[in-house]
Each structure stands twice: as C-alpha cells, then as structure tokens.
Amino acid sequence: MKILITGGCGFIGSNIAIFLKKRLKKANIFTLDNLIRKGSKLNKDRLMKNSIRNYKIDIINQKKILQLKKFDLIIDCCAEPAIEVSRKNPDIVFNTNLIGTYNILKKCLKDNSDLIFLSSSRVYSIANLKKIKKNFNFKKRINIKEKINENFETTLPSSLYGFTKLASEKLIKEIFFNRKMKFLINRFGVVAGPWQFGKQDQGFVPLWVARHLLKKKLSYIGFGGHGNQVRDIIHVDDLCEIIFKQIKNFNKIKNITFNIGGGEKNSISLKDLTLKCRKISGNKIKISRVSKTSEYDIPYYVTDNKKIKKYYDWQPKKNVDQTVKDIYQWLIKNKKVKKFFK
Ligand SMILES: NC(=O)c1ccc[n+]([C@@H]2O[C@H](COP(=O)([O-])OP(=O)(O)OC[C@H]3O[C@@H](n4cnc5c(N)ncnc54)[C@H](O)[C@@H]3O)[C@@H](O)[C@H]2O)c1
Numbered sequence: 001m002k003i004l005i006t007g008g009c010g011f012i013g014s015n016i017a018i019f020l021k022k023r024l025k026k027a028n029i030f031t032l033d034n035l036i037r038k039g040s041k042l043n044k045d046r047l048m049k050n051s052i053r054n055y056k057i058d059i060i061n062q063k064k065i066l067q068l069k070k071f072d073l074i075i076d077c078c079a080e081p082a083i084e085v086s087r088k089n090p091d092i093v094f095n096t097n098l099i100g101t102y103n104i105l106k107k108c109l110k111d112n113s114d115l116i117f118l119s120s121s122r123v124y125s126i127a128n129l130k131k132i133k134k135n136f137n138f139k140k141r142i143n144i145k146e147k148i149n150e151n152f153e154t155t156l157p158s159s160l161y162g163f164t165k166l167a168s169e170k171l172i173k174e175i176f177f178n179r180k181m182k183f184l185i186n187r188f189g190v191v192a193g194p195w196q197f198g199k200q201d202q203g204f205v206p207l208w209v210a211r212h213l214l215k216k217k218l219s220y221i222g223f224g225g226h227g228n229q230v231r232d233i234i235h236v237d238d239l240c241e242i243i244f245k246q247i248k249n250f251n252k253i254k255n256i257t258f259n260i261g262g263g264e265k266n267s268i269s270l271k272d273l274t275l276k277c278r279k280i281s282g283n284k285i286k287i288s289r290v291s292k293t294s295e296y297d298i299p300y301y302v303t304d305n306k307k308i309k310k311y312y313d314w315q316p317k318k319n320v321d322q323t324v325k326d327i328y329q330w331l332i333k334n335k336k337v338k339k340f341f342k
Helices: 011-023 040-049 062-067 090-111 126-135 159-176 204-214 236-248 270-281 306-312 320-333 335-341
Strands: 002-006 028-032 053-055 073-076 114-120 183-188 190-192 218-221 230-235 256-260 267-269 287-290
Touching: 002 011, 011 028, 011 040, 011 236, 040 053, 062 090, 073 090, 090 114, 090 159, 114 159, 114 236, 159 183, 183 236, 190 204, 190 236, 204 218, 204 270, 204 320, 204 335, 218 270, 230 236, 230 320, 236 306, 256 306, 267 270, 270 320, 320 335
Parallel strands: 002 028, 002 073, 028 053, 073 114, 114 183, 183 256, 190 230, 218 287
Antiparallel strands: 230 267
C-alpha cells in the first residue's frame, strides 16, 4: 500500500507518517510539503531518519502533483491552519486550503485513490458557538457541559479558514459521488503534542508549555483577558491511533464525517492550563490581559465524540496532564526546538 501524506512535514502530518511507518509494516509512506511552516524542516529530518521521503512541492502546483506516482491512499493534512491569517492573507488560505484540496482530488480521481481529509471544528458557525456563551460566566469559570456534534450549525461566517475547510468537504463529496474511491472527513478540535511549533493563534498548548519553561511572557487574549475560554485537547498520539483504525476499517466504514477531539474529560480553560504549566516547569511567568476579542474567536468548544466512539470503539487515552508532560519532555530533550518559542 502506498500512502501520501500532504502537509506531511507539519505537526500532525509528520506524526501520522512516523506512526503509520511503524504500525503498517507493509506500507510505503511518502509526504508532500513545501516546508513553509516554521519547524517543518526539523520534521522533515525526523521523516528522513525514518526513511520517509518528502516531495517538496507546493500544493497549488497541480501539474507536479499529477506527475507523482500512484498512491492507494492520500491523507490530506496540508493547510494554512491559523484562523487569523484568514483576514491578513486570504489568498494563502484560499489557495492552500481550497485549491490545494481540489488538486489532491484531481490526483485521487486520476489514480482511484482513497482519501482521508483533516477538517476542523472551525467549520461550525461562530454565531451559534457564541450562543453557548450565554451559559458561560467568564469571570467565574462556570463549567458547562454542552458538546458539539456533527449536526451543529455550519452557517457562515466561520472564518475564511472554516469556510475553506467546509468548502473542501463539500468538494470531496461532490467529486467522490458515485465513484468507487472511498473518503473520510475528520473534523478535529484542538490537537496538541510534541513536534508542534505552536504560536499564539495556532497551537497554543506547546506555546504555553514552552513559554513557562523559558520564563517568557504570554497573554490572555479576548473575552475580557481572563483566560477563561475553554477547549478540549486531543493528544496527537490519539489522533494517529484513530487514523490507523480508519485505514484498517476503510472497506467497512467509509464516506462519513466525524467530529473528533479530546472530549469533555480533556477540556480545559487557558487559566487552568497555566496552572498545569506552572506545576510542571516550576516557573510562574507574567501573563498580560488583552480584553478585546477577535471576531473569529470562540469562547468554548468541546467535542462530542459519540459518533466516532460508536463506529470504531475509540476514545482518547491521553489526558491533558499527559499531553503537557509529553510536550515538556520534548522541549527539554530537543535543544533545537526551543528557539521557535522565544
Ligand atoms: N493542529 C490542530 O489543532 C488542528 C485542528 C483541526 C484541524 N487541523 C488540520 O490538520 C491539518 C494539519 O494541521 P497541523 O497542525 O499539522 O498544521 P501544520 O501547519 O503544522 O502543518 C501543515 C503543513 O502544510 C505545509 N504547507 C502549508 N502550505 C503548503 C503549500 N502551499 N504547499 C505544500 N505544503 C504546505 C506546511 O509547511 C506544514 O508543514 C490541517 O489541515 C489543519 O487544518 C489541525
């Protein structure tokens, strides 16, 4: 079995590539990545050590993609994943996330390849997600239990990022309609773990851990600057495990959309994440408050994992403490990665 992972030198793509290399002994794994993301070159080195070849191609270069060898399965992890880039650089988001998907679909059509697409919880309507806030007191950090399933409202706006993900999902369904190739769409919430070169607007968990370790500043941004916004966090190892299960069961379970995340047990506010980072690092750092909220930001997101659990008997194994610990140890062990968080 030949597998191509696009965005394969990114955080999620590189972790999936190495995981599958170890678990699918007979598979040949390749990646496609133009190395634009900071840290992606270090991930490429990891791939090379695991005998995984990267094609340095821009996802918008359809001609070069169509010239690649035939793959049985493409796992599409290529995107500009930062929500805030939606406003500052819409061309990048639109081209990479939507034209890129189209090019991958053309490649799937040419070779009859199956597709696993990494979509996002950000396909859901910002207005509807904000309504959950009604039950949410930002100063008192009230724990709410509402979870988001696959039927949650997707009315726009959801950010250009969310739009390109939803449009990609629709394109996949349109193009794969009535064909023999199979697809799966996974809408992930916040994913975290080692080899994630996180920044304030994308990948906040490693940023939080690293800044505590390095004794650098952080800010609580938005919703009054209290740090009470809540997300559920899935460890990248749990993500890899479910992708593995999906590949193994692809003949039986196909052409479906799933929400996948850490779930209620692994949901946490920024403020509580700070406490965990203080504990593991032994450092208390200055965290400033920026009360103004980006119109793309949401106060709360917790995944309803009921559907994915039902289909695959899967649930996340690693809790937030474990995720923080794994990231901390990764930072301690790898001198080269610390500079990305300064
Ligand atoms: N990290 C999360 O919390 C999260 C949550 C939900 C969904 N996702 C989705 O998962 C996928 C992977 O996310 P990630 O966190 O690993 O992001 P990432 O930025 O670490 O990885 C994306 C990779 O794509 C590459 N890339 C970007 N533009 C490219 C282009 N034009 N041509 C070729 N390569 C290009 C980058 O160099 C990078 O290595 C994305 O589709 C993202 O939308 C991520």
